[in-house]
Each structure stands twice: as C-alpha cells, then as structure tokens.
Amino acid sequence: xxxxxxxxxxxxxxxxxxxxxxxxxxxxxxxxxxxxxxxxxxxxxxxxxxxxxxxxxxxxxxxxxxxxxxxxxxxxxxxxxxxxxxxxxxxxxxxxxxxxxxxxxxxxxxxxxxxxxxxxxxxxxxxxxxxxxxxxxxxxxxxxxxxxxxxxxxxxxxxxxxxxxxxxxxxxxxxxxxxxxxxxxxxxxxxxxxxxxxxxxxxxxxxxxxxxxxxxxxxxxxxxxxxxxxxxxxxxxxxxxxxxxxx
Numbered sequence: 001x002x003x004x005x006x007x008x009x010x011x012x013x014x015x016x017x018x019x020x021x022x023x024x025x026x027x028x029x030x031x032x033x034x035x036x037x038x039x040x041x042x043x044x045x046x047x048x049x050x051x052x053x054x055x056x057x058x059x060x061x062x063x064x065x066x067x068x069x070x071x072x073x074x075x076x077x078x079x080x081x082x083x084x085x086x087x088x089x090x091x092x093x094x095x096x097x098x099x100x101x102x103x104x105x106x107x108x109x110x111x112x113x114x115x116x117x118x119x120x121x122x123x124x125x126x127x128x129x130x131x132x133x134x135x136x137x138x139x140x141x142x143x144x145x146x147x148x149x150x151x152x153x154x155x156x157x158x159x160x161x162x163x164x165x166x167x168x169x170x171x172x173x174x175x176x177x178x179x180x181x182x183x184x185x186x187x188x189x190x191x192x193x194x195x196x197x198x199x200x201x202x203x204x205x206x207x208x209x210x211x212x213x214x215x216x217x218x219x220x221x222x223x224x225x226x227x228x229x230x231x232x233x234x235x236x237x238x239x240x241x242x243x244x245x246x247x
Contacts, residue, residue, distance in 0.1 A: 001059055004101060006108045009055040015047040018055070021064045025091035029126075053119040053130060055089065056108050058101045063158065068105035070113060070121075073120065077175055079160055081122055084115050087123040102149040110212045127155040142166055146181035148188035153227065155190055172177040199229070204237045209246050 006177035009018070019041070034142040041049065050069060057090065058066035087109065092101050113121065121141075125132050133143070136159055145158035157177075160166075166173070189195055193203055207229065211220055 004065065004104060006104050007057060007059070007060045010056050013057065015050070016043050017064055017066060018050070018057075019043055019046045021093060022091045023069055024093050025066070028094060049088070050089070053089070054112055056105055056112070058092075058096075058105055059221075064093075065096045066101045068103055068109050070109055072094040072116070072118065075122070077145070079173070081143075083118055083158070084120045084122050085116065087113075087121055114163070121161040121163070121216075122154040122158060124158045124232050127157055129157075133157060133159065134163065140166060142168070142170070146174055146177060146184050148184050148190060148192045150192040153191050155184065191227060193227075193229075199233070199237075201237075205232060206244060207234065208238070 024245045051068045053071040055067060055069040057064055063184075067089055068084050068087070068091075070087045072083055073086045075084055086193045089096070092105075122144075122149075123136075127146075137143075139161060141161035142159045143157055147156050147158065149156055187195060191203075191206070194198065207223075211223055220234070223229075224234055
C-alpha cells in the first residue's frame with residue numbers, strides 16, 4: 001500500500017487542485033448547512049488567500065488527500081498584541097478521515113511553525129465543532145473569542161495556543177469568551193446579519209450565492225429556517241429579482 005507523503009505544496013499542484021480538495025473535504029459540512037468561506041472563492045481569490053501562507057499537503061502518489069496551512073498575522077486582542085501564527089485551511093477528503101492524515105499534517109505544520117520563532121498560535125473553528133476544540137484544549141489551547149463573520153454561515157470560536165504555556169488563568173479566558181459570545185448572539189445572526197433589522201439586497205444576494213453550493217444537500221426552506229430567515233420574504237425577493245425560476 002502506497003504511503004502518505006507530507007510536504008509543502010509542490011509547484012506542479014495547482015490552486016485549482018487545492019480548491020477542489022477543499023470543496024470535497026467540506027462536503028459533509030454542506031449537508032449540515034455549514035458553508036465555509038473558501039467555498040465561494042474563485043481560484044484567483046484562493047491563490048491570493050494563500051500567497052503569503054505556508055501550505056502543506058498530504059499526497060498518496062499524485063492524489064491530494066489533505067492540506068493544512070499557516071501564515072503570520074498581527075493582532076490587537078485582549079490576549080495578545082503583536083504577531084501570531086494563524087493556522088487555517090485544514091481539509092481532509094472524506095475517504096481519509098479517521099486516519100493519521102490529520103495528525104501527519106498537524107505535525108509537519110507545527111515543526112515548521114516552531115522554526116519561525118513565534119510562540120503563539122491562533123485559529124477559528126465552527127461553534128459546534130466540539131471535537132476539534134477538545135483536541136486543541138488538550139494541547140493547551142484556550143477559547144478566547146466568539147464572533148460572527150460575514151464570510152461564513154456559522155458562529156466561530158477563536159482559539160489561541162501558547163507554545164510556552166498560557167499566561168492567563170482558565171477562568172479569565174472563560175470570562176472573556178463567554179462575554180463575547182453573549183454580545184455576538186444578541187447582535188448578530190450567523191452570517192453576520194443584524195438581528196431585528198430588515199434584510200438588505202446584499203444580504204439576500206449572499207444567501208442566493210451560497211445556496212447554489214448546497215442546493216443538492218438541503219432545500220432552500222430548510223436553509224432559511226436554519227438561519228432564522230423568513231422563507232416567504234426571501235421567495236418574494238427572488239421573484240422580484242427574476243431569480244425564482246433558477247431555484
């Protein structure tokens with residue numbers, strides 16, 4: 001049986017290959033109505049997103065079965081002010097979930113990160129992705145922020161990990177996290193739609209664009225129900241824009 005090889009993205013692997021891997025890997029999430037930001041990006045936007053990142057891949061022969069990335073970014077948060085390593089782009093195609101591919105990618109990425117000299121990592125994950133949160137908490141990561149992004153269809157949990165140990169108590173981190181969660185859920189719906197205010201054309205168009213990607217996994221009515229959007233009002237908007245026949 002051919003072994004999995006882990007390495008930096010080779011030049012022969014195109015950004016279309018990377019995007020295709022991401023789309024395939026996140027298929028199970030689309031069935032739950034969870035739309036990842038990168039699924040609506042063009043190949044050009046994908047390449048721009050990764051141009052300053054270190055992108056690692058898992059290859060079985062020439063087949064791309066997983067990927068994982070990081071880049072340096074500057075933050076101004078309560079828990080840190082300065083440069084951190086932002087880890088993102090984790091994707092394992094369904095056939096290789098539950099194997100060592102995830103851990104192989106995590107290892108090669110962490111080995112590279114340690115050489116950078118930056119000792120603080122951060123990433124975000126979907127609110128209900130408890131397994132990933134649990135695995136990282138065991139490694140010393142803390143939940144430090146809760147937010148709703150305009151680029152995704154779910155609430156996000158920001159986690160930080162200090163390679164030399166967290167300087168804050170668990171209780172202090174928990175207070176900040178729960179306070180941000182309370183404020184965010186009071187103000188925003190998933191997708192960063194403001195509660196209690198009428199939906200704008202741009203909001204409805206965002207829904208229309210995102211629905212094209214998950215139309216095979218769920219009905220439009222189900223999607224609207226999931227995110228607290230009036231299905232009747234949305235259908236009226238589609239009709240007004242002449243898009244009703246495309247649904």
